[in-house]
Amino acid sequence: MLDPYLIPNTDILQNRLGITDKSLLEKAESDITYLKLLDIDAWLENKTLTYETFLAVRNYIFGDLYEWAVKIRTIPIYKEEVVLGGISLNYGDVSSIQSQAELIIDELNQIEWFEISVEDIIPLFVDLIARLWFIHPFREGNTRTVIRFAGLFANAKGFPLNSKLLRDNASYVRNSLVLYCVQEAPEKKHFIKIMTDAIKDF
Secondary structure, eight states: OOOTTBOTTSSSBOOTTOOOOHHHHHHHHHHHHHHHHHHHHHHHTTOOOSHHHHHHHHHHHHTTTOTTTTSOOOSOOOOOBGGGTTBOOOOOOGGGHHHHHHHHHHHHHHSOGGGSOHHHHHHHHHHHHHHHHHHOOSSSOHHHHHHHHHHHHHHHTTOOOOHHHHHHTHHHHHHHHHHHTOSSSOOOHHHHHHHHHHHHTO
16 A cells, blocks of 8 residues: 655655655654653643644644644554564554544543542553554554653643653553553553553652
């Protein structure tokens, strides 16, 4: 299938910087998104955490790099997951990405987080965030977008996440999400553990 997000005849994402070297683009993306992730709390202050805010978070992180950053992906996505021996998860169907994401974010907002204990918060929150990630709404950068939205949401609801812990262990976080979302035989303990540490060690 033709990938409309790539520069024609390459495996390099179309980008606002005009970069045509994959390693240079990866470095630019890493540098730019790192800085954006550090100051996003001030940018988000007093915003309601809705689906529209989720898209705005995404655009804030990646918009300087990609014109299509805020748009829901329009093609199926296949990622060879190392922890699954090169097999891909069955990520969200293109036709229902928005409705699924809206539903999950609505569920997040319907829970009275201030009225329940941390022990009850953790499994509820972890599962909803993993479900949002599993949709994989965007062509690239889903883990950074979803985990940062999770941090902003948790902070607003009174159980701050240790974002540095999650950022410093980004590969582990992503791999643990993959294992959590294996439909046939999920291994949920890894993502639950690091999210528990991020909440309790803040």
